[in-house]
Amino acid sequence: MREFRITILWQTSGHTDVITHVFHPDHTKSITADEFLALMTPCVSQTISSCSAEAQSYITSYFLDESQISQISDGLVQSVEELNA
């Protein structure tokens, strides 16, 4: 099992969301943990709307709800780190 912590700063409100993403053998995922890390690392220090289309799609599909998706230009990806690496 591998775990990643994604930190997103909503710049207007100043609120920081910390999201933990777990890759567990029980889960069915279209990408591996390594592929996820490779996809997300370039997003660091960028707003979600500035990430690659594939990264945006992953973030909006699995991390955000619709109210946040409408504000992805406000969401700054501060860090993507693997826990217990």
Added chain:
Amino acid sequence: MPNIYAHTGDAYMRVDDEATWAGARDATVAEIISTTAVKYNSSVKAAANLGGNQYDCYRYFAAFDTSGITIKPESATLKLYGFTYTDAQIIVIKVNSGATGNSSTDYVAADFSQTSSTAYSLEVTSWTDEAYNEITLNDTALTDMASLSEFKIAVIDHDYDFNNQTPPNSFTRRTGWYHADEVADPSKDPLISYVAGSEPASDFTHSQVEASSLVGDDYTINSFKSGSLGSQYERNSDQVPFSLGVRGPRHLRGRTTSYSVTLGDKNKK
């Protein structure tokens, strides 16, 4: 009514896109967890895609410090401030004590599988956006509030998650609300509002309880003061409480004097 606010380590947990409903519902670990959300419009979700080969199961977890409640409350309501989706067919259930999350520790992804089959409420079928929704907690919940210092709950979909039925294809049901957060203003945070219970009535009156120490096992009255003995013991001290109806003890010592007493009459012969 006293209020108890949820610890800020409350969480939404998601399992997405599993090939079977069992794969989503029975996952041992959540795929996604966040304890920092201010609000989430899909705090609870049950969904299946058009082809019936991708299933989503979302649950909400919270914990309340009930260490100060020692007497079973008369009633209690869980209050959740609605946000966006109001599909509500949800239920509040008990989270196993083994879950990591509690009133001082954040929930973790592995707590996803720490749900129990114990219901803390009836099914909730109506939901209001941008207002508090009040869910009446049942007798089991009230008992646990008094007996447990950590009152851990999950809110899950009723029809598919709690009842473990596979959602039909092309189905989505979501309910959202505000979560507990670090912001000082708790005006939309989850909370439990309850009516405190009272001490259960004793089977013994004060006098009878006290009398147990005043009256010995051999019925010896060790002391007497008005109002402290049960009514069966209390008499006017000027009133002889019985009539012998036979010769008194002085006769036994060889005297012939008879001795009689009339109840309620202070004039003794």
